[in-house]
Amino acid sequence: APERSTTHVVLLACPGAGHVLPVAELARRIVAHNDGFTATLVTHTNFSSGDHYASTFASLPPSVSTAQLPEMSIDDLPADARAETRIITIVKRALPHLRDLLLRLLDSPAGVAAFVPDLFCPWALEVSGELGIPGYIFCPSNLMGLSSLLYTPELDRTTTCEFRDLPDLVRLPGCVPLHGADLVDTIQDRGDPAYPLMVELGEHYLLAQGFLVNTFDAMEHETILAFQELSDKGVYAPAYAVGPFVRSCSNESNKHSSLQWLDAQPDGSVLYVCFGSGGTLSTAQTAELAAGLEASGQRFLWVTQFPSDKDRCASFFGGGRDGDSPVNYLPEGFVERTRGTGLAVPLWAPQVEVLNHPAVAGFVSHCGWNSTLEAVAAGVPTMAWPLYAEQRMNAVMLSERVGLALRPRAREEDGVVPRDEVARVARELMVGEKGAAARKKARELREAAQKGLAPGGKSREALEAIAGKWKKAVGNGN
Numbered sequence: 455a456p457e458r459s460t461t462h463v464v465l466l467a468c469p470g471a472g473h474v475l476p477v478a479e480l481a482r483r484i485v486a487h488n489d490g491f492t493a494t495l496v497t498h499t500n501f502s503s504g505d506h507y508a509s510t511f512a513s514l515p516p517s518v519s520t521a522q523l524p525e526m527s528i529d530d531l532p533a534d535a536r537a538e539t540r541i542i543t544i545v546k547r548a549l550p551h552l553r554d555l556l557l558r559l560l561d562s563p564a565g566v567a568a569f570v571p572d573l574f575c576p577w578a579l580e581v582s583g584e585l586g587i588p589g590y591i592f593c594p595s596n597l598m599g600l601s602s603l604l605y606t607p608e609l610d611r612t613t614t615c616e617f618r619d620l621p622d623l624v625r626l627p628g629c630v631p632l633h634g635a636d637l638v639d640t641i642q643d644r645g646d647p648a649y650p651l652m653v654e655l656g657e658h659y660l661l662a663q664g665f666l667v668n669t670f671d672a673m674e675h676e677t678i679l680a681f682q683e684l685s686d687k688g689v690y691a692p693a694y695a696v697g698p699f700v701r702s703c704s705n706e707s708n709k710h711s712s713l714q715w716l717d718a719q720p721d722g723s724v725l726y727v728c729f730g731s732g733g734t735l736s737t738a739q740t741a742e743l744a745a746g747l748e749a750s751g752q753r754f755l756w757v758t759q760f761p762s763d764k765d766r767c768a769s770f771f772g773g774g775r776d777g778d779s780p781v782n783y784l785p786e787g788f789v790e791r792t793r794g795t796g797l798a799v800p801l802w803a804p805q806v807e808v809l810n811h812p813a814v815a816g817f818v819s820h821c822g823w824n825s826t827l828e829a830v831a832a833g834v835p836t837m838a839w840p841l842y843a844e845q846r847m848n849a850v851m852l853s854e855r856v857g858l859a860l861r862p863r864a865r866e867e868d869g870v871v872p873r874d875e876v877a878r879v880a881r882e883l884m885v886g887e888k889g890a891a892a893r894k895k896a897r898e899l900r901e902a903a904q905k906g907l908a909p910g911g912k913s914r915e916a917l918e919a920i921a922g923k924w925k926k927a928v929g930n931g932n
């Protein structure tokens with residue numbers, strides 16, 4: 455191949471806002487921090503309706519192109535199929551289209567120096583491998599999460615019980631020890647169709663030549679060291695801690711109602727409550743959380759979703775119901791009684807802007823990794839309220855090791871966090887000593903993250919190291 459003046463990297467995001475946004479951010483950073491790079495961000499059509507990430511796409515620099523794989527039908531999946539089953543099914547069905555796209559790009563003047571699918575797309579590495587393109591995995595979550603996914607095939611082979619019944623703690627390299635029940639919820643039922651997909655996923659990670667992980671040294675120091683040791687021994691491909699990638703505040707002029715409301719609140723007084731793009735509470739839990747917030751005496755801004763007694767990530771597939779609002783499902787009289795101190799908004803708030811608002815001092819979070827990193831970037835401590843995916847693992851790490859989060863205890867019998875506990879931890883987070891310590895930690899992490907991403911910082915150097923590799927491969931005509 456002729457020597458090329460630019461290095462073109464193709465990134466692939468699986469369906470879902472929580473996945474597309476960090477991959478877009480990775481694309482942006484690859485071209486921004488490394489001379490002579492261009493990127494193509496490939497997304498799926500499924501679950502991309504709504505405008506949650508239209509503005510992110512619009513703000514990408516001209517050196518990042520976008521391409522969309524066609525909509526894949528998953529109508530044949532059972533109605534109760536897990537989110538991961540749907541995502542992975544879409545990803546697998548779209549592979550022939552991905553292959554066509556990669557072939558076209560290979561034939562174009564830009565060529566393809568490297569291919570970087572995200573966490574849920576490792577099957578795509580078979581396609582890139584067949585076409586001779588070096589393949590990497592981008593993990594928008596942390597290194598502990600990646601380690602657990604890499605470990606799943608072995609855990610599957612060496613045990614027979616459900617993981618929640620494992621008698622011993624699971625010790626992932628350099629990670630806080632975990633109960634089996636805290637592992638990713640997708641692997642908690644061996645009989646679920648998602649289970650074998652997750653085992654396959656872990657196996658396909660071995661096709662990667664490296665992992666780009668949305669984490670940083672101050673957050674996962676021991677884990678990064680332990681992984682490095684394993685990759686030095688050739689057990690795993692190397693991991694590059696290139697994060698944290700967090701969107702910056704947008705300067706949109708028409709302010710969301712939640713920001714207008716925050717403008718009228720005192721500095722450092724508001725607890726922000728949001729369970730990500732998919733997090734859903736049961737009817738009973740919604741009532742207890744509402745009563746707890748009310749009893750805490752703290753000001754709050756709550757992004758509400760329609761309750762579901764079946765599924766903790768029901769809202770993932772789009773929360774809109776014509777003419778109805780989740781605020782209508784809050785306990786009777788709650789909105790009236792808390793008027794003045796609290797605001798419940800339906801479905802969505804501009805989270806990065808909210809977290810960086812001077813009025814916000816605490817965050818009740820589902821521990822989704824983007825949300826966690828956004829809290830860190832804003833220096834805001836959290837109340838860990840994990841719901842699905844790898845969030846329980848994150849909650850353990852953030853509360854037991856990192857010190858960013860306080861963790862309310864759920865009732866043994868029904869898993870509901872009762873109102874007194876909500877009120878107690880909310881007060882502790884906002885005005886207590888433990889909250890102050892977590893706030894200090896959040897600010898330390900914010901500073902460390904900024905340092906790591908600045909020129910000469912560890913995360914910046916990790917991204918430069920990998921970009922250098924890609925560039926060299928192009929220069930050699932590979």
Ligand code: UDP
Nearest residue numbers: 472730731732757802803805822823824825
């Ligand atoms: N988000 C937002 N407003 C909301 C809910 C979510 O802006 O009301 C954004 C949030 O800032 C984050 C992403 O959606 O960037 C959610 O990602 P995360 O990994 O925290 O959780 P997921 O939704 O994937 O479970």
